[in-house]
């Protein structure tokens with residue numbers, strides 16, 4: 004059965020045109036004005052933008068952390084994503100120290116199986132290269148895990164040393180994968196944290212005050228320098244500060260293939276949130292932390308001028324009542340992470356497009372097309388063109404929506420953006436040709452989402 008989207012305005016990363024979109028099964032067959040209906044199921048998109056489904060390339064569903072697990076699993080998390088217009092995500096499998104990466108991949112495939120409602124890829128978090136790590140990386144690339152994440156923070160948990168980072172970067176120079184870096188100087192931060200705790204500074208705000216922006220900038224600088232020596236591109240995840248951004252911009256100005264993402268929380272919220280009374284600051288404890296207000300306009304400018312290429316969410320929800328509370332007497336025990344998978348497009352559209360910080364095409368690029376390219380999914384994902392998967396959002400630029408934990412679909416008891424009123428929202432969401440959300444109604448099915456085998460030598464290599 005064919006579907007024809009009529010009378011809409013097709014918006015891609017490069018063009019805005021009045022055109023119809025003909026879908027054949029799971030795939031877009033044709034995009035042009037005046038396609039005859041010829042028996043197709045017609046969807047009227049008058050007054051709507053027809054955009055490629057959002058791609059969130061940084062999520063943590065069903066993730067163990069500090070004795071608890073992130074509150075959304077692959078079913079609730081991908082369903083919430085779909086409500087907000089996101090039709091693909093890339094989550095993180097975590098290699099436990101001393102184990103093979105294949106074990107982690109199997110574990111995360113099992114977490115997603117029968118649950119995922121939209122297509123999903125996986126990055127591999129490398130905690131240990133051991134004897135077989137470099138071989139394992141090649142094996143993962145063959146399985147479509149075309150990117151790896153390494154931590155320069157969290158000593159004794161996830162942090163790896165510079166030798167490991169450099170070896171991993173060097174391996175990608177051969178196998179074409181992309182290294183993603185959590186860039187913060189964890190050793191220095193741990194000393195500052197220990198001092199704060201010794202002085203009795205245990206409230207949530209000290210999570211932010213013990214992680215200076217220079218510790219982020221230093222690690223970004225070091226990651227980029229190592230990538231240059233290895234002859235490989237590098238991608239900085241969740242960049243949060245002007246200090247760190249300056250490092251990326253300086254490298255890109257020299258022609259170095261350094262890439263970076265930021266997240267809505269770093270563009271819209273600042274350190275004051277952590278000072279909320281009654282321990283509510285814990286709702287805003289994630290890493291890197293929220294920064295001083297003066298960073299926000301710099302990050303917006305960075306997005307506009309392509310010093311930053313992607314907006315992801317780092318969605319990693321923990322409930323306030325029974326999970327965040329674990330750190331009531333010690334901020335170091337607060338599970339690190341916040342919810343956001345559902346609200347990314349709404350926030351970027353409202354605060355980006357409506358407030359003239361981003362063009363409509365740039366909005367599509369940073370939320371869909373750029374992550375598709377960088378992470379080896381393009382042009383199957385992130386594009387409205389013949390041959391691409393029919394992952395399509397009919398976006399209503401005039402829909403007014405109030406973000407609230409009372410109505411959101413994420414399985415978490417608070418919103419970081421409670422009460423924010425945004426204009427612009429997904430009306431109809433299609434994943435591989437199937438309408439899974441329509442006017443706030445869930446029509447999808449758990450388990451329909453497929454694993455995305457991603458290609459090496461994606462956009463970061465071109």
Ligand SMILES: [Zn+2]
Pocket residue numbers: 061063317319
């Ligand atoms: Zn993360």
